[in-house]
Amino acid sequence: MIYIFHGDDQNKSRNAFNVILDQKKDCDILRLDPKEANPNTVNNFINSQSLFSTPRIIAISNFFSISKPILDKIIKSIKSNSNFDVYIWQDKTLTTTQLKTFSQVKTETFPLDKIIFKCLNNLIPKNINRFITLYHQVLEKEPFELFLFWVKFNLRKQLTSYSKFNQDTLKNTYLQIIELDYQIKSGQLAIPKEMALERIFIGLMK
Helix, strand or coil, rough: CCEEEECCCCHHHHHHHHHHHHHHHHHHEEEEECCCCCCHHHHHHCCCCCCCCEEEEEEECCCHHHCCHHHHHHHHHCCCCCCCEEECCCCCCCHHHHHHHCCCEEECCCCCCCHHHHHHCCCCCCCCHHHHHHHHHHHHHCCHHHHHHHHHHHHHHHHHHHCCCCHHHHHHHHHHHHHHHHHHCCCCCCCCCHHHHHHHHHHCCC
């Protein structure tokens, strides 16, 4: 059986994926990601004989981000042998075509909370008060890192398409957020990350 965990709420989908695998303590699990995915590794695992007949599981993170030539070979190997389960986690919502890759699939979808989209839709010039109110609501409900990911995604999209902001201002804001992300991860940030991001927003929308 193929089990797929996907959706734009990466934290919830990833947690669900890890929780179910943590429960498989009596199984032999092959864990892979796009960098480690190799058809030979998969084939060797599939065709190997377990010393104690332990159930086998393949767990692949970001399965559909694997390069197509390698992905096609892995899919073929999985379809050729149904004596094991496959657990797939993807960091976004999969398309209908992707979900039809395998005939027997159980899926769990984790959509993003609407408050995040509502907040991002209010990221427009001269809209500081409304945006900041929504921003605080997001922080009460969702992890900061998840929102930061979608902020970066939103700004990248605006940089390559239409935006109500001046392009130079938008680019500068995007670079500030990239730097903020680095400072957070490297422990160099001197003030709360929520406050630092709020200041960047205010600078953008003033």
